[in-house]
Amino acid sequence: MARRKDKLKLGAFLLFTGHHVAAWRHPAAGEGTSLGDYVELARLAEAAKFDTIFFADGVAARLSNLEAASRKAHSGVYPFEPITLLSALSAVTTSIGLIATASTSYSDPYNLARQFASLDHLSGGRAGWNLVTSSDPEAAFNFGHEAHIQHGDRYERAEEFADVVLGLWDSWEDDAFPRDKPSGRYFDKDKLHVLNHKGQHFKVRGPLNTPRTPQGHPVVVQAGASGPGKELAARTAEAIFAAQITLDEATAFYADVKGRLGKYGRSEDDLKILPGIFPVVGRTEAEAHDKFEQLQDLIQPEVGLGLVSALAGGFDLSSYPLDGPVPDLPETNAGKSRQALVIDLARREKLTIRQLYLRIAGARGHWQVVGTPEQIADTMEERFENYGADGFNIMAPIMPGGLKDFIELVVPELRRRGLFRQEYEGSTLRDNLGLKRPANRFSRHAAAAAE
């Protein structure tokens, strides 16, 4: 196969004590509860020339299984809210992209458009918005709803939400603010565009009260892998945090999503697919497995069982024998793609409930690789060269050590193979991801060019 000409992209998916569910109990884990912890991680990733740091988010503590929740760091109680945290990090970094998750189901499009625009201004063009619809059934109760919002309704709202936000981001043309002291002209009225959106879910007049941002608009990222999720991504996303485990699943997903771009007038380069990878790196295979087992030994049974239940769509498995097979589960209203991934894994490998929780506890359903730097680089290279990925979102098992391991051991190996950059290509997230800067849809210049 012909070697790909582009280089792979790397994101650091930061999750306080680390992505392994028991990482917080490890003696070497940081607490991840002070800004300084994240400044350290962000600077590590930036020194290694990562494209982005990324934060997940949710708008409810996940406490339906309170005993299990109280025994782990990953119960949806975050030390910081991501937009504020990334804003803080914008002041102490210079080049790395800053991607925050925010929900279309439980946010307001005007406020969200404005905060992400502000982050893009603060960072000089390094902001990204990971658009999620919030599959957590608990979230609705914090926002005035009597019940969880159905999957289909969430995606319908998300479609319109994205349109409003993208429209608001074009409220002003790039050169709308001459701020000309002699003539007294602060902005140019002809370069102001009022959205006047009136839809099913939103009525938003505009304009956004923030100038157009350095990147034109922040990079739009998505993660949904259901049908509506892929369609929304094909229409509006510029990067996808994918979650397929096998190479076959990854290449199929890649081809599926990239194949949907054409009908929206977009090219394959306009959307980068970045699977999550949970790498446990050792200088030898034995060292890697040793590191992994140290973490596995810290998993409490209440936590493992609760994790499987949560990933399997909120369905409670506690009444089934731990060492029996995973039962057939009804389809629920939670994230459909996640549920399918978990159940497919159990079926494929004929796992018991206990084996399943030990298998997925680490990466919590994501793609897990335990090995030497060469082995991990081999796997990444294979997935990249076979068009299963344009890059990877690194989910270090433990912070900061796991991220340091990856940077010190795997990144040099990727560079030796010519797969990863030596220096940043530019100063914005778009420059580094290789994404075009979008034209303003309303500008007469753009309209003329399109005629």
Add this chain to the structure above:
Amino acid sequence: MARRKDKLKLGAFLLFTGHHVAAWRHPAAGEGTSLGDYVELARLAEAAKFDTIFFADGVAARLSNLEAASRKAHSGVYPFEPITLLSALSAVTTSIGLIATASTSYSDPYNLARQFASLDHLSGGRAGWNLVTSSDPEAAFNFGHEAHIQHGDRYERAEEFADVVLGLWDSWEDDAFPRDKPSGRYFDKDKLHVLNHKGQHFKVRGPLNTPRTPQGHPVVVQAGASGPGKELAARTAEAIFAAQITLDEATAFYADVKGRLGKYGRSEDDLKILPGIFPVVGRTEAEAHDKFEQLQDLIQPEVGLGLVSALAGGFDLSSYPLDGPVPDLPETNAGKSRQALVIDLARREKLTIRQLYLRIAGARGHWQVVGTPEQIADTMEERFENYGADGFNIMAPIMPGGLKDFIELVVPELRRRGLFRQEYEGSTLRDNLGLKRPANRFSRHAAAAAE
């Protein structure tokens, strides 16, 4: 009169190019459009031991008079959104308080509670929320409403909004997260409290998915001076940004608000009153007046007239002769207290429309003092010693120069008189403002102490 034993507080009210409406046209004005501009201002204020930096906000561009709006920097189009901007500044400052404005009419209480909690964590206990109800009639159209929300309805919603936010901030007790590695206990279930709020405007279950913050909760600040505004402040605010112009008005407002605290079980020390002051400082009187006239000469007539209309409740004065008297105006739905201030000023001094706009253009209705450092310190001392203020929110006419002038010339004079601190009293905003750290309403310890 006995000298007050406490010292006065100082806030720096940062508004990009400065508070004078024509400051942006001055050759020495910064653009205030890059993070670096605000890092410089924040560090200046922190080096001078100011209590806080403060940002106003609105959620709509104020474009009803488009020609006037396009000729000024103060048209509601902000270079940054305040919560994100202050989060960025939290990473590059260590001691100064960070107060952001956010609206109860156009925000969601769960998201707002969480972002301010996050800012308090990021800054190690330096966050403040300036609660506003958004008097701007344009804002409603960006949030799905068909018309402006009435003053009374806004305050009713604000009362409940504040209760929800304060309740969510007590979701976890201070020591709810032992993060005990050996026992595997990350949080203590007994120190979690679910709000279960069900009111007229909001249904919010909780808990907030953020631990309790370093200050217990962020400092709550308000600015409303109407009857409902003062009552809400007396019940929930810990600082007020007041806007009275004369000493008599200031002492009356001070006594009025402080007098309302008792019925809510609060003492006078629990609420600090900080009037805005627009100081034009010169080494001599002539230099001060010269500086002021330089700015006044830059005011464009369209802007001056538009400003008066906006402050007078959105009422359009453009059909009246510029050199004729200010006509009687009908009461509008906009901020009532602002409107009264402007009209009282015109009546008291028998101003024409042109004279009125020249008079209020600078401080836009706020208290303006032009003079030497001694004269400005005299005025501040008088207002402080007569219980018209617990401190001041400094509205520099031009940035960064006007703030530098105040710091270099007036602050040393205040220190010579023993009125202002030499060093910060503590590390949190509460420490420096002299505010108690609130007990968690739900903790058994607090409940037992109250019995």
